[in-house]
Amino acid sequence: MVELKVDWKPRDENTVFHHPIERIDGVEKASGFAKYSTDYAGLHTRLLTSPHAHAKITSIDLSPLKDVAGVKAAYVFPQRAPDGDTLFEINWEGTPIAAVAAETPAQAAQGAKAIKIEYEVLDHFVDEDDLEAAAARGLSKPGRRESVDGDPDAAIKNADVVHKGHYGIHSITHCCLEPHGSTCAWNGDDKLDVQLSTQNVSGTGGQFAGAPEIGIDAANVTVNCEYIGGGFGSKFAADEWGIACAALAKQAGRPVQLHLGRRAELGVAGSRPSGFADVTIAAKSDGTIVAWDSHHWGTNGIKGGTVSQVPYVIQPEHRRVRTTGIVTNTGPARAWRAPNHPQACALTCTVIDDLAAALGMDPLDVFLKNVGISTGSQLSNPAEVYQAEMETAAELMDWRGKWKGRGQWDDSGWKRGLGMALHTWGGRAGGGSCTIKVHPDGTVETFAGTQDIGTGTRTCIAQVVAETFGLPLSAVQVNIGSNKYPPSGPSGGSTTIGGVSGPHRRAAIDALGRIFDKVAAKYDVDAAQLSADGENVVAGGKTVCTWRQAAGLLGPMGLEVMGEGPKNDGLTSAGVGGVQMVDLSVDPETGRVRINKYVAVQDIGTIVNHQLAKSQVLGAMIQCIAYGLSEERIMDNASGRFINANLRDYKLPRIGDIGELVVEFYEPDEQYNKGVVGLGEPPVISGGAAIANAVANAIGVRVPVIPLTPKRILDALASA
Amino acid sequence: MSKQRVVTCSINGHEESFLCRPRQTLLEVLRDVLDLTGTKEGCSNGNCGACTILLDGRPVDSCLVLAVECEGAEIETIEGVAAHGQLAPVQQAFLEGAALQCGICTPGFIMSTKALLRENPHPSEEQIRFYLAGNLCRCTGYDKIVRAVQATAEQAAAEN
Numbered sequence: 090m091v092e093l094k095v096d097w098k099p100r101d102e103n104t105v106f107h108h109p110i111e112r113i114d115g116v117e118k119a120s121g122f123a124k125y126s127t128d129y130a131g132l133h134t135r136l137l138t139s140p141h142a143h144a145k146i147t148s149i150d151l152s153p154l155k156d157v158a159g160v161k162a163a164y165v166f167p168q169r170a171p172d173g174d175t176l177f178e179i180n181w182e183g184t185p186i187a188a189v190a191a192e193t194p195a196q197a198a199q200g201a202k203a204i205k206i207e208y209e210v211l212d213h214f215v216d217e218d219d220l221e222a223a224a225a226r227g228l229s230k231p232g233r234r235e236s237v238d239g240d241p242d243a244a245i246k247n248a249d250v251v252h253k254g255h256y257g258i259h260s261i262t263h264c265c266l267e268p269h270g271s272t273c274a275w276n277g278d279d280k281l282d283v284q285l286s287t288q289n290v291s292g293t294g295g296q297f298a299g300a301p302e303i304g305i306d307a308a309n310v311t312v313n314c315e316y317i318g319g320g321f322g323s324k325f326a327a328d329e330w331g332i333a334c335a336a337l338a339k340q341a342g343r344p345v346q347l348h349l350g351r352r353a354e355l356g357v358a359g360s361r362p363s364g365f366a367d368v369t370i371a372a373k374s375d376g377t378i379v380a381w382d383s384h385h386w387g388t389n390g391i392k393g394g395t396v397s398q399v400p401y402v403i404q405p406e407h408r409r410v411r412t413t414g415i416v417t418n419t420g421p422a423r424a425w426r427a428p429n430h431p432q433a434c435a436l437t438c439t440v441i442d443d444l445a446a447a448l449g450m451d452p453l454d455v456f457l458k459n460v461g462i463s464t465g466s467q468l469s470n471p472a473e474v475y476q477a478e479m480e481t482a483a484e485l486m487d488w489r490g491k492w493k494g495r496g497q498w499d500d501s502g503w504k505r506g507l508g509m510a511l512h513t514w515g516g517r518a519g520g521g522s523c524t525i526k527v528h529p530d531g532t533v534e535t536f537a538g539t540q541d542i543g544t545g546t547r548t549c550i551a552q553v554v555a556e557t558f559g560l561p562l563s564a565v566q567v568n569i570g571s572n573k574y575p576p577s578g579p580s581g582g583s584t585t586i587g588g589v590s591g592p593h594r595r596a597a598i599d600a601l602g603r604i605f606d607k608v609a610a611k612y613d614v615d616a617a618q619l620s621a622d623g624e625n626v627v628a629g630g631k632t633v634c635t636w637r638q639a640a641g642l643l644g645p646m647g648l649e650v651m652g653e654g655p656k657n658d659g660l661t662s663a664g665v666g667g668v669q670m671v672d673l674s675v676d677p678e679t680g681r682v683r684i685n686k687y688v689a690v691q692d693i694g695t696i697v698n699h700q701l702a703k704s705q706v707l708g709a710m711i712q713c714i715a716y717g718l719s720e721e722r723i724m725d726n727a728s729g730r731f732i733n734a735n736l737r738d739y740k741l742p743r744i745g746d747i748g749e750l751v752v753e754f755y756e757p758d759e760q761y762n763k764g765v766v767g768l769g770e771p772p773v774i775s776g777g778a779a780i781a782n783a784v785a786n787a788i789g790v791r792v793p794v795i796p797l798t799p800k801r802i803l804d805a806l807a808s809a
Numbered sequence: 810m811s812k813q814r815v816v817t818c819s820i821n822g823h824e825e826s827f828l829c830r831p832r833q834t835l836l837e838v839l840r841d842v843l844d845l846t847g848t849k850e851g852c853s854n855g856n857c858g859a860c861t862i863l864l865d866g867r868p869v870d871s872c873l874v875l876a877v878e879c880e881g882a883e884i885e886t887i888e889g890v891a892a893h894g895q896l897a898p899v900q901q902a903f904l905e906g907a908a909l910q911c912g913i914c915t916p917g918f919i920m921s922t923k924a925l926l927r928e929n930p931h932p933s934e935e936q937i938r939f940y941l942a943g944n945l946c947r948c949t950g951y952d953k954i955v956r957a958v959q960a961t962a963e964q965a966a967a968e969n
Contacts, residue, residue, distance in 0.1 A: 115904040118912030119896060121847020121887030125913060128846035193841075195832055266851050266859060266947050267913045318849070318913030319947050351852045543911030543948050700907045707950025708910055736856035736945060744951045745938035 091609070091616035093602045095595055095658050097695055098556065100761045106556035107761070109700035112548045113562065114316075114541065123316045126286035129272035131344035132161055132190040134337060135197040136330065136353060137204050139184040142213035142418035142729025145176040146186065146206060153203040154189065159196030162340035163204075164188045164333045167301075176209070180391040181420050182730050183356035185330060190337040190345045213418040213729035217363045217388040218257060218794070223415040229386070230393050232412025239407035244380035248371030252447045257365035257794035258435040258777065260388070260722045261715075262355045263425060264739060267318020269358045270348030271331050273338040280309045281335055285327070286348070287312065288320040289579035291538035294572045296327035302336040312572040314540050322424035323359030325579050355734040359423035360722060362389040364396040364432035365794070368440045370405075376448055376455045377462065378441070381408040385436060388415040389422035398429050401437035402511045402666075403459045418729055419722070424581060426709070427770035430512060431716065431777055435795050438510035438778035443791055446495050452782065453479060453488055456511060456668075469513040469664035474692060478668045478755050482509070482690040485751055486670045496789035503674040503683070506787025510669060510778035516693070516767035517663035518587025518655035519578030525554065525596040527604065527648045531624075531637035533558060534566045539577035539589050541569060543708075544769060545701035546585055552697055553590050557597035559621035560636065575651065583767025587654075587661035590697060590765045594660055596652025603650070607642035608633060662764035667691035667755075669713070669775045671783040673748075677806055680799030682718055682784060684748030689772050692755040694763035699754070706752045706772040713776020714742045721796050818882045820845070821889025829876040836860045836871040839886060847887035847916045851945065858944035861917040862886050868924040870943070887916035890923065899923055899961045908957035910949040918944045922958050931962060 100107065117123035149170050154160050165187045169177045189200035214228050223229040245251055265286075272284040281303065287293055290312055298307035317324070334347035349358055366385035372378045381404075387395040393416035400408060425431075441459070445452035457479055461472040483489060491507060498505050523537035535554055541547050551565045558564075568574060578588050601621060608626050609616035611634075618628045625632045626639045640647070655661055672686040689706050696702050719740035725732045733739045777795050784802065785791045790809040792801050817826040820843065829838050836853075839845040839862070848871055851859030855870040862871045863885035890897045896904065899922050909915040918941065925932060925940040932940065937958045946954070 111904055112907070112909075114912075115909060116896060116900075118909050118915050119900040119903050119919065120891050121845075121916045123912055124846065125849075127850065128840075130841065130844070133841075193830070193833075194837065195830070264947060266857065266911070266945065267849075316912060318911050321947075351854075704907050704910050704950060704953065707952050708948040709950075711946070711950050712948075735854065736852040737854070741945060741947065742951075743938075743942045743945065744954060745935075745942050747951050750950065750952045 091602050091605050093598050095598055095660065097660065100758065103556055105562060106552045107696060108698065110548060110552055110562060110698055112545050112701060113551050113567065114547050125267050125316045125318050126271055126284045126314065127267055127348050129284040129346060131272045131274065131346035132192065132341055133194045133197045134188050134190045134334065134345060134347040135201040136185045137187040137201040137206065138353060139179045139182060139186060141179060141208055141210050142182045142215060143211040144179045144208040145211065146179065147171060147176060147209050148207040149187065150205040153205060154200050157196065157200045157203050159192040160189055160200040161192065161343065162190040162337040163200065164337050166329055166333065181357070181418050183353055183420060188333045188337060188347060190341055215417050215419050215724035215729050216726050217260060217415055217417050217419065218365050220386050220413065220415065228416040229413050232395050232414050235411045237409045241380045241382045241407040241409045244407035245369060245371040245382065248379050249374040250444070250447050251369060251371045252444045253369045254440060254443055254791065255367050255793050256436050256439050258363060258432050259794065259796065260363040260419065261361045261720050262722055263321045263323040263359040263423065264355055264741065265319035265321065265323065268349040268351065268354040269324060269328060269330065271334050272344060272346040273335040274344035275339055279305050281305060282311045283313065283335065285312050285314055285331060286317050286324060287314045288317065288324045288540060288542055288581060290314050290540045290570055291572050291576040292579055293327045297331065297335055300332040302332055313570055315570045317540060317542050320542050321426045322428065322581055325581060351736060352734045355739060356731050357420045359425065360420050361425035362394065362396055362422045362432065363387040364436055366399065366436045370440050370444050372444055372448060376450050376458050378403065378405045378444065378459045379407060381405045384411045384413070386413040386415055388417040388419065390417060390419050396429050396432040398433035399436050401433040402513050403437065403441065419724060420731065426773045427514060430514065430770065430774040434510055434512055434774050435778045435781065438775065439781050442508065442782040442785060449494065451492050452509060453483055456509065460511065469515065470666040470692065474755065475511060475666050475668065478666065478690045478692065481753060481755060482668045482670045482688050485688045485753060486672060486686065488670060491672065495786055503676050504787040505674045506783040506785065508671050508779045508782025508786055510775035510782065511666065512771055512774035513666045514583060514771035515663045516583040516587065516665055518591055518661035519584030521577035521588040521592050521654050522575040523589070523592045523596055523652045524575050525593065525600055525650050525652065527600055527640055527643060529641050529643055529645055529647050531640035532564055533560065534568060535593060536568045536574040537577045537589060538572050538574040539569050539585060540580055542580045544585060544705060545698060546589055548701060549586055549697045550589050550593050553593045554597050557594060557601060558636065559623055583769040583771065586697060586767050587765045591654035591656065591660040592652035595654065596650045600648055600650040603648060604639050604643065608639050611642055659764050662694050662766050665692050665694065665766050665771050667771055667775065669779045671779045673780065673783045673787065675784055675787045675802060677788060680802035682797065684714060686749045686751065688751045690753045690755055691772055692760055693768045694766035695761050696754060696756060697765060702754065702768055703752045705768045707750055709772035710750050710776055711742055711747055712773050713780065714747055716796055717777040717780035718796050719798060814877050816876055816880050818879045818884055820884045821886060831875065831877050833876045834872050835874040835876045835879055838876040839871060845886050845888050849913055849916060858917045858921065859914055861920040861944065863920055863924055866927065868921050887920060890919060898964055902957040902961040906953050906957040906960055908949065908953040914944060914946045918954055922961065926962055926965065930965060934959070
C-alpha cells in the first residue's frame with residue numbers, strides 16, 4: 090500500500106482545516122432542536138438532601154410516601170440508612186439522602202418532603218480562610234509538599250527589596266447551566282439506556298453497570314450525550330445520583346429523569362478549592378526576583394487538601410513553599426477548568442505585581458525580565474514566546490502609552506488601572522480512537538465515543554476529515570456522543586481537540602492510501618503521486634477521477650478504517666502559555682468595578698478553527714471576570730450552609746458587565762507546525778490575577794482576596 | 810389533588826389546547842406536556858433567562874408564568890422562530906457569528922433578541938446589553954452575542 094506521510098498540510102494549502110468554519114451543529118442549537126439530557130422525558134425526581142453540614146442520620150422513614158399521590162419509586166442512597174449502630178455521617182450540607190420519582194415535579198417534591206429523617210447534629214467548620222481556628226480544632230493538616238530550593242533565607246536577607254503580604258482566592262462552583270443528571274430507561278431487565286450530561290461518554294457506562302443497585306454487564310449499558318450544557322471539569326462520573334436515577338427507573342418500570350436542582354447543582358456537584366497565602370518575595374533593585382517564601386492553605390472540603398503549584402510560572406532561584414490543608418464541611422471539590430492553575434496564578438502574579446509597586450517599576454517590565462530567568466519546570470514555552478506575547482498584549486492594550494504607577498492616574502471619580510498576569514498549561518492529546526467509513530458513493534461517516542462540550546468537537550472532526558479527503562464539510566457525517574462508538578477519552582484538561590484530531594487524521598490518511606491504491610490500479614497511475622483535492626483525485630495537477638468514482642472502486646462494502654492516538658508523529662503537541670491584561674475602572678464610593686478593555690494573547694500550536702478557538706477564549710474571559718469580581722461560594726459559619734446557592738445571589742457577570750474583550754492568537758509558523766494542543770483550560774487562568782492587579786493599580790492598595798467584591802474593595806480602601 | 814383545567818392558546822401560530830394543573834408553570838407544560846423542549850430550564854426562579862419565551866409579544870421567563878394564565882394568549886417559543894425550514898435572520902446571525910457554544914442558553918437569548926428588535930429595530934450596544942441582561946451565559950463569552958444582535962439589526966435595516 091502506498092505510504093502517505095502523516096502530518097498536517099502546509100498552512101496555506103488548507104481549505105477547510107485551520108479555517109474559521111461555522112460549527113456544524115449550530116443549526117440544531119439555534120433552533121432549539123438540539124436535545125440535552127434534560128430534554129429526555131421521564132418520571133420527575135426530587136432529591137431529599139441534608140440541611141446540616143455535619144450530622145449523623147439516625148433514622149429514615151419512607152412510609153409516608155404511600156400517601157403521596159403520583160409517587161412511583163423511591164430510593165435511599167447507599168449507607169444512609171442506619172445499620173445497627175453504624176450511622177452515616179454527613180459531611181456537607183446538601184448531601185443526597187433519598188430520591189423520589191413521581192408523575193409530576195410537584196408530586197416528587199411532595200414525596201421528598203414527606204420522608205422523615207432524624208439527625209444527630211454535629212459541630213461543623215466551614216471557614217476556609219481561618220487557619221488559626223482550623224488548627225485550634227484539629228482541622229488543619231500539613232500539605233503534601235514542603236519544599237526548599239536554594240537558600241531563600243539568605244537571598245531574602247541580601248535582597249534590595251522585600252515585600253510581604255497576605256493573599257487569597259475563594260472557592261467557587263462549576264455552576265453548569267444544564268445541571269448534572271441523566272434520564273434513564275430500561276429496555277427489559279438487563280439493558281439500560283442513559284442520556285447522561287457528561288464529559289465522559291466512553292468512561293461512564295461501566296460505572297452504571299458496576300453499581301450494586303444496577304448489577305448488569307457493562308456491555309448492556311448505553312450512554313448517550315449528544316449535547317451538554319456545560320461541565321467545566323465536574324461531569325466525568327456517573328455520580329451517585331446517576332445510579333439513583335437508573336435504580337428508580339428499574340423500580341418504576343418507566344424512564345426517569347433525575348437532574349439536580351439549582352441549589353444541589355451549586356452545592357454538591359463540584360467546587361474549586363480555595364487558596365490563601367502568606368508570602369515573602371524579594372528582588373534586586375533592577376527587578377530580578379531572587380527569592381520566594383510562602384505558606385499557603387485552603388480547602389477542598391472534607392479531604393482537607395489545598396492548592397499546589399505556587400509560585401506559578403515564574404520560579405525564583407531560591408524558594409520555600411509550605412502548604413496546609415483545612416478540613417471543612419463544604420461541598421466536595423472537583424476538577425474545575427485548569428485545576429490549581431487559577432489559584433496558583435492568583436497567589437503568585439498578584440505578589441509579583443505588589444513587588445513591582447514596591448520597586449517602583451512597571452509590572453510588565455518585571456514580568457518580562459523574570460520570565461527569562463525562571464528556573465524549574467513550569468515554563469511550558471520558551472521565555473521568548475512569553476515575551477513576544479507580552480509585547481503583543483501590551484501593544485493591543487496600549488500598555489506603554491497608558492501605564493501609570495499606583496495612585497498616579499490623573500482621574501477623579503472612578504479610578505482607572507491596568508493589570509496583567511501570565512499562565513501556562515499542557516494540553517496534551519488524550520487517548521482516543523475512531524472509525525471512519527467511506528461509502529461507495531463517496532460519502533464519509535465518522536464514529537468516536539467523544540463528546541462536544543461546546544468546544545466544537547464535531548466541527549473540528551469534520552474539518553480534519555474533509556480536509557484530508559478534499560471534500561466539502563457537508564460530505565462528512567460526524568457521529569459522537571455514544572459509548573457504543575470507538576472509545577475516546579474524557580473531555581478534561583484540554584485533551585479533546587488533540588485527542589480527536591490525531592486519530593481522525595491518521596484514519597483518514599490510512600483510508601486515503603487504500604483508495605489511492607485502487608485508483609492507481611484502475612487508472613494505471615502512481616499511487617504516490619495522487620492527492621485528493623476538490624472532490625477529485627488528481628495526479629500532477631490533472632484529474633484522474635472524481636472522488637465518487639474513486640470510492641466506487643471500494644465495492645459495495647465501502648471501506649472502514651480505525652484511527653488511534655495519541656502518537657508522537659507531530660500531529661499533536663503540548664505546552665502552551667499566554668498573557669492577559671485588563672484595563673478597568675473602580676468607583677471608590679461604591680466599590681464597583683467596570684471592565685474597560687480586556688486583552689488575551691494565547692498560543693495553542695496548530696489552530697483547527699479560529700472561530701471556535703476564539704469562542705473558547707472569550708468564554709474563559711467571562712469566567713475570569715466572574716471569579717475575579719463576584720463569583721464566590723459563601724458559607725455561613727453559624728449554620729454551615731452555602732447561603733448563595735442560587736443564580737440570584739451566586740453572582741455571575743451579565744452581558745453588560747464585561748466591557749471590550751480582545752482575543753489574539755500568537756501563531757507564527759512555528760506554532761502552526763507545532764501540532765494541535767488543547768485550549769479549554771489556559772485562557773481561564775490568569776484573568777483573575779490580572780483583574781486584581783488592575784484594581785490595585787487603580788485604587789493604590791491591594792485587595793488581598795479574590796473575588797474583588799464591592800465590600801472587599803471598600804474595606805481595602807478604608808484600611809489604606 | 811387540584812383539578813386540571815383546559816387552556817387554549819396560540820403557540821407558534823397554531824391554536825393548542827392542553828390540560829394543566831393550576832400550579833403548573835408554562836415552562837413545565839411546554840416541556841413536559843407539549844414536548845417543546847427547546848425552551849430550557851436553568852434555575853426555575855427567573856434568574857437565568859434560559860426559559861425565555863414571548864407571551865403576547867413580550868419576553869418572559871416561562872418558569873415564572875402559570876400555564877393557566879395563558880388562556881387566549883399568543884405564545885412564541887424557539888421552535889417557532891425558524892420558518893419553512895429556514896433559520897430566521899437572528900438565528901443565522903448567532904450561527905455565523907459563533908454566538909453560541911454549548912448552546913443551552915441560546916434559545917433564551919434568541920427569544921430575548923427577537924423581542925428587543927421588535928421593540929427597537931436599531932438598538933445601541935448599550936441598549937442591547939441592558940435588554941439581554943436577564944439572560945445568563947456561562948461559556949460563550951457574551952461578546953459574540955452582542956455582535957450577532959447588531960448584525961441582525963443591521964441586516965434588517967439594509968433590507969428595508
